[in-house]
Amino acid sequence: MRTQRYESGRSMIEIVGVLAIMGLITAAAFVLITSGMETRRRNQAADEVGNIVATYRGLFAEAGNFNNVGSVSLSALKLPTNNPWNHAYGVAGSGTSLTVYVGFDDTDTCSIMAARTWSDSTLDNLCKESEDTCGKFTGADVCISLTYGF
Numbered sequence: 001m002r003t004q005r006y007e008s009g010r011s012m013i014e015i016v017g018v019l020a021i022m023g024l025i026t027a028a029a030f031v032l033i034t035s036g037m038e039t040r041r042r043n044q045a046a047d048e049v050g051n052i053v054a055t056y057r058g059l060f061a062e063a064g065n066f067n068n069v070g071s072v073s074l075s076a077l078k079l080p081t082n083n084p085w086n087h088a089y090g091v092a093g094s095g096t097s098l099t100v101y102v103g104f105d106d107t108d109t110c111s112i113m114a115a116r117t118w119s120d121s122t123l124d125n126l127c128k129e130s131e132d133t134c135g136k137f138t139g140a141d142v143c144i145s146l147t148y149g150f
Contacts, residue, residue, distance in 0.1 A: 041084035042113060048080050049100055049118070052089060053148055055079055056098050060150055066093025085109070090137020096150045103140025110142045121146040 055077050060066055069091055074081045082088055083102055090101030104110040110127035127142050137143075 038109070042109075042116070044084045045102060045113065046116060046118075048083065048089070049102060049146065052079050052091065052100055053098065053121075056091065056093070057148075057150070060096075060098070065095055066098050067095065069093030069098065085140070087138045087140040087143075090143075092137065097147055098150075099145050099147045101137040101143050101145050103138025103143040105141055107142050110144060114144045118146050121148050 052074065056066070056069065059069075059072065070093070074089060074091065080089065085104055087103035087105075090099075090103075092099045092101070102113065104113065104127075107127050114123060114127055123144060123146060127144060
């Protein structure tokens with residue numbers, strides 16, 4: 001007579017299957033978290049540009065022009081000096097127009113930000129390579145410049 005043996009535990013195939021499912025869930029979570037972080041950076045940059053423009057509009061109301069914008073630093077106005085990608089915000093003004101430069105590390109992020117709706121601004125250049133003015137202000141590889149007229 002044979003006795004039945006009851007084995008406990010899991011087979012190797014079951015363990016590999018569970019590990020594969022865990023790997024897929026981890027990869028999906030990583031993609032979602034990375035995407036969420038980039039969206040937060042974009043929204044933060046848009047908010048910061050809005051605050052910069054609002055503050056300089058207040059200065060415009062006092063002075064009547066933007067001719068001396070360069071002499072007033074962002075930090076003196078308690079505004080952020082660097083964007084979420086750690087490039088400096090650039091601000092330049094002349095007469096009744098104010099230009100804000102926003103720099104990025106890559107053209108993909110720049111393109112997404114350039115496509116964003118920026119209230120009452122004119123987008124001067126779409127993701128211009130920073131060989132001239134843009135790079136001087138931001139120190140970035142690519143940037144957009146937003147001009148606000150008054």
